[in-house]
Amino acid sequence: MxxxxxxxxxxxxxxxxxxxxxxxxxxxxxxxxxxxxxxxxxxxxxxxxxxxxxxxxxxxxxxxxxxxxxxxxxxxxxxxxxxxxxxxxxxxxxxxxxxxxxxxxxxxxxxxxxxxxxxxxxxxxLGLPPPDGSPALADALDLAVMGFTLSLHGHGLPALRVRTPDREWTAGEGEPAATVGGGSLEVFRALTGRRTARQIGELSWSTPPASWLPAFTWGPFTPPTRAVEEAAPTPMGPDRHSGT
The missing domain is CATH 1.20.120 (Four Helix Bundle (Hemerythrin (Met), subunit A))
Structure with a gap:
């Protein structure tokens, strides 16, 4: 009852x-x-x-x-x-x-x-750094990945592994065909229309990113044509691909 x-x-x-x-x-x-x-x-x-x-x-x-x-x-x-x-x-x-x-x-x-x-x-x-440890980030990032998953499906693209230093998601259905990674805030900004195609391509990709770039346009989010803020540097890794 x-x-x-x-x-x-x-x-x-x-x-x-x-x-x-x-x-x-x-x-x-x-x-x-x-x-x-x-x-x-x-x-x-x-x-x-x-x-x-x-x-x-x-x-x-x-x-x-x-x-x-x-x-x-x-x-x-x-x-x-x-x-x-x-x-x-x-x-x-x-x-x-x-x-x-x-x-x-x-x-x-x-x-x-x-x-x-x-x-x-x-x-x-205002020229200020991001907040330190925002309590909204974890769930906001989950929701952004969920929206990106629907975009991958809508564009007919294979699944993509999304990785941050402490978390990992499979966006899309099936075995991921590639991996994209970066800092949590940087991935969030890329998924929510605050990074240009070039900046998205400068994340850590396990393969050239061009095929997946259309999926970064979803819901109200569209990558800007000009940078709206400086992207945080992404550490070079063994699977790093730069550019588009």
Whole structure:
């Protein structure tokens, strides 16, 4: 028998990972009023205020249990100050514990992925290093590999082993035909549209990567034509192939 008197089962892992990103972003965007108007190279046409507004709208859609596509809502109307946006975001985030337990699994998981991706976009725009040990990264990377798996299938490509220093996945079906590897953040950025085809080719590949490059375009993600941030160096290994 199900006990219905206690309400929905909490979903603390995804909420806490999301909260960590929100708090980091809030601290960064309120550090200096001039930050709001800085461009965000990873999000062409956006300034920092637009990035925060996007995150507020994504959070609002989750709280309102809006079934619409949450990956690409428009930025808010111009003129809303950043300090007002972050206050609204904090108030909305407080409501997530009552919403996430009954949300579909993709909605629960895509919130921290979206927040982490844009936290990294913001840090690049501000010339800051990535966060040290983000609690959102592990699950965001799992979800990114899952989306990449569907893209491999959609492009009719063979399976690919994806490897980071401490984890490994098989993206696609069957025995992997090749391996691509790099640091966890670097692989995440490559899988989520923040690395050019050339930068993707500079990861550690066990074979020339050209055949797999089309699969890096999936969902809302498309490799940029120009670098939006400097890629972290990938150690040369015995199976290293460079270039495309």
């Amino acid at each position: 199900t006990d219905t008197t206690r309400g929905p089962i909490p979903d603390p892992a995804h909420h806490l990972a999301y909260r960590a990103c929100r708090e980091n972003i809030t601290r960064l965007v309120t550090s200096d009023p001039s930050v709001a108007e800085l461009p965000v190279p990873a999000c062409p046409g956006w300034r920092v205020r637009d990035l925060v507004g996007h995150l507020v709208l994504v959070c609002r859609m989750a709280v309102d249990e809006d079934p619409g596509e949450i990956s690409e809502p428009p930025p808010p109307p111009p003129g809303i100050p950043v300090h007002e946006l972050v206050i609204t975001w904090a108030a909305l985030e407080e409501q997530l514990p009552g919403v996430l337990p009954r949300a579909e699994w993709l909605r629960r998981r895509i919130l921290p992925l979206d927040a982490l991706s844009h936290e990294l976009d913001l840090r690049t725009a």
